[in-house]
Amino acid sequence: MWVDLFQNTIEGMANGSAYALMALGFTLMFGVVGKLNLAYGAVLMVGVYAGVYVHLEWQAGWAASAVAVVLGAVVAGIYVERTCFAPMRHGAAITSMVASFAIWMQLEEAATLALPRHSYPFPSLVEGTVIHLGPLLLRRDHLVMLAVALVVMAALEWLVRGSRFGLGLRAIAENPRAAGFVGRNVERTLFFAFVLASAVGGVAGWLVASADQHVSAMFGMWATFKGLIAAMLGGLGSLRGAVAGGLLLGVVEAHALWLAGPQIRDLCAYLLLFLLLILRPGGLSGQARIQRDAAAYGRL
Amino acid sequence: MDAFMVGVVANIGMMALLALSAYLLLLVGEVSFGQQAFFGIGAYAAGIATALWGWPLAPAILFAALAGAVGQFGVALPTLRLRGFHFSVATLAFAEAVRILLELFHYRRPVDGHLMGPDGEHGFRDVRYIFDNGIGALDYMLGIWLLLALVLAAFAFLERSRIGPRLRMIGEDDVLAALNGIDVIRYRLVASAGAGALAACAGGLYIHSVTYVEPGVFSVMLGVHTLAYGLIGGLGTAFGPLLGVLIDIGFLETLHGLSQYRMIVFGGLVALLLILRPRGLLDEPLANRLGRWLGRVR
Numbered sequence: 162m163w164v165d166l167f168q169n170t171i172e173g174m175a176n177g178s179a180y181a182l183m184a185l186g187f188t189l190m191f192g193v194v195g196k197l198n199l200a201y202g203a204v205l206m207v208g209v210y211a212g213v214y215v216h217l218e219w220q221a222g223w224a225a226s227a228v229a230v231v232l233g234a235v236v237a238g239i240y241v242e243r244t245c246f247a248p249m250r251h252g253a254a255i256t257s258m259v260a261s262f263a264i265w266m267q268l269e270e271a272a273t274l275a276l277p278r279h280s281y282p283f284p285s286l287v288e289g290t291v292i293h294l295g296p297l298l299l300r301r302d303h304l305v306m307l308a309v310a311l312v313v314m315a316a317l318e319w320l321v322r323g324s325r326f327g328l329g330l331r332a333i334a335e336n337p338r339a340a341g342f343v344g345r346n347v348e349r350t351l352f353f354a355f356v357l358a359s360a361v362g363g364v365a366g367w368l369v370a371s372a373d374q375h376v377s378a379m380f381g382m383w384a385t386f387k388g389l390i391a392a393m394l395g396g397l398g399s400l401r402g403a404v405a406g407g408l409l410l411g412v413v414e415a416h417a418l419w420l421a422g423p424q425i426r427d428l429c430a431y432l433l434l435f436l437l438l439i440l441r442p443g444g445l446s447g448q449a450r451i452q453r454d455a456a457a458y459g460r461l
Numbered sequence: 462m463d464a465f466m467v468g469v470v471a472n473i474g475m476m477a478l479l480a481l482s483a484y485l486l487l488l489v490g491e492v493s494f495g496q497q498a499f500f501g502i503g504a505y506a507a508g509i510a511t512a513l514w515g516w517p518l519a520p521a522i523l524f525a526a527l528a529g530a531v532g533q534f535g536v537a538l539p540t541l542r543l544r545g546f547h548f549s550v551a552t553l554a555f556a557e558a559v560r561i562l563l564e565l566f567h568y569r570r571p572v573d574g575h576l577m578g579p580d581g582e583h584g585f586r587d588v589r590y591i592f593d594n595g596i597g598a599l600d601y602m603l604g605i606w607l608l609l610a611l612v613l614a615a616f617a618f619l620e621r622s623r624i625g626p627r628l629r630m631i632g633e634d635d636v637l638a639a640l641n642g643i644d645v646i647r648y649r650l651v652a653s654a655g656a657g658a659l660a661a662c663a664g665g666l667y668i669h670s671v672t673y674v675e676p677g678v679f680s681v682m683l684g685v686h687t688l689a690y691g692l693i694g695g696l697g698t699a700f701g702p703l704l705g706v707l708i709d710i711g712f713l714e715t716l717h718g719l720s721q722y723r724m725i726v727f728g729g730l731v732a733l734l735l736i737l738r739p740r741g742l743l744d745e746p747l748a749n750r751l752g753r754w755l756g757r758v759r
Binding site for chain 2: 255259386431
């Protein structure tokens with residue numbers, strides 16, 4: 162009983178670390194432009210498909226595929242930023258969101274036209290040996306997943322909190338006009354925020370694909386939903402919240418899968434998101450802002 | 462008209478009804494990614510009513526509309542305080558949850574010696590009311606368009622009454638609308654119930670025209686299209702969503718060379734239009750000009 166509980170929690174943490182990376186991408190983009198990029202999962206899918214293509218065409222190993230995944234995601238991310246966000250800087254948030262939804266469909270269709278089979282093999286990072294730790298079984302690739310995710314998270318944390326670029330990013334998130342007045346190049350910083358988010362997402366996509374050892378045409382939708390749910394759980398715009406939300410989602414899903422099967426697992430994820438939005442629209446963190454808005458609204 | 466064209470025209474009519482449900486919500490400023498859920502609920506409700514309970518078609522469609530209205534009213538109540546993308550994501554999550562619930566939904570009953578009804582992932586087969594009662598495809602298509610004409614007339618009436626401008630005012634700025642003494646909550650709830658009824662009607666008509674649906678039909682893809690029709694066609698008049706459907710199904714799907722690249726063209730078109738004309742082809746200024754011009758002609 163307890164062993165199962167621990168086992169599921171560990172597996173959930175491994176998956177959850179990939180969710181956390183995707184949530185970080187969502188949150189990074191939302192934090193700086195205040196708009197939701199629904200094409201993010203499709204961007205990851207393009208990246209993963211680029212990795213598959215390199216693998217199929219030139220029998221590339223994991224390293225070359227990893228580079229291809231990240232590069233593919235960055236290129237697709239730039240395309241999304243240029244079509245959905247750059248031309249509508251000052252427009253309503255909803256307009257960009259709907260445009261990104263349309264581009265999502267476009268990228269997904271383009272990816273499936275390029276590689277039309279339902280699923281493709283993906284090079285695995287480490288062969289799936291397990292480590293016995295007392296009664297627990299640890300998958301080696303899960304450990305790699307956790308480690309890589311932790312490194313990326315630490316790097317991101319330093320970039321946002323410690324570097325000059327991060328200072329600009331946070332200034333723009335606070336107030337883009339004021340940041341522009343004090344000499345930050347807002348356009349360029351936003352552009353690089355999208356590039357960064359796409360690269361982080363690319364790493365997440367590569368981790369998931371190499372742990373699963375295959376990629377299906379559902380990857381884009383899957384990534385959008387998992388990343389979005391995790392980011393919303395943590396409170397959109399909060400980096401630490403995104404990590405917490407990702408891990409929480411991973412653990413909840415692992416238990417739901419073990420208890421009731423894959424359909425109930427997905428149902429749980431959606432219901433969790435729906436209930437959370439109703440009960441705490443600001444997520445686990447970031448509720449204060451929502452309440453301030455609601456209070457202002459109530460006074461009117 | 463040959464059978465293919467009749468099918469396409471019927472499809473346009475049903476999709477226009479669905480697109481109008483998203484349009485009604487867009488009017489009050491709510492971007493719903495989840496209308497496909499009520500389309501699905503309507504399809505299952507109407508299919509169960511005719512195939513399992515032996516109801517005639519008209520009451521079955523009415524029953525579906527009622528189920529859709531109650532369903533979306535139920536979703537609207539807890540999501541009232543959500544605005545912007547929070548609302549959109551909530552509807553998306555709800556719709557996906559409904560799709561999975563339909564995959565788990567079994568309701569099998571023997572009818573004429575055969576086991577009938579929704580069978581989880583395998584979908585809902587043999588909703589054959591149209592064929593068993595000798596209703597031709599052309600007649601059914603005309604019936605769909607008659608209903609669509611009635612709905613469009615109702616929208617036109619709404620726009621001319623005091624309700625239309627109020628709905629648009631809520632969509633433009635709900636706080637300002639509330640300050641002007643408009644009961645925002647009541648309007649939003651009624652609009653939601655209406656949108657649910659429209660989507661469910663479309664679903665009820667759909668299942669009878671194709672005889673078979675599976676939960677996969679009610680995917681996010683359908684939701685995107687539903688929403689995009691209004692945004693492409695224009696938010697100035699209820700004819701906007703119809704124009705959007707005509708562009709997509711009438712033009713892109715019928716052109717065989719294009720159909721493979723349909724989503725690529727369609728997605729690009731939506732993104733481009735949102736940059737050039739954020740409120741669609743038939744946006745409010747154009748709709749007003751057309752309305753005045755029509756008034757002069759008459």
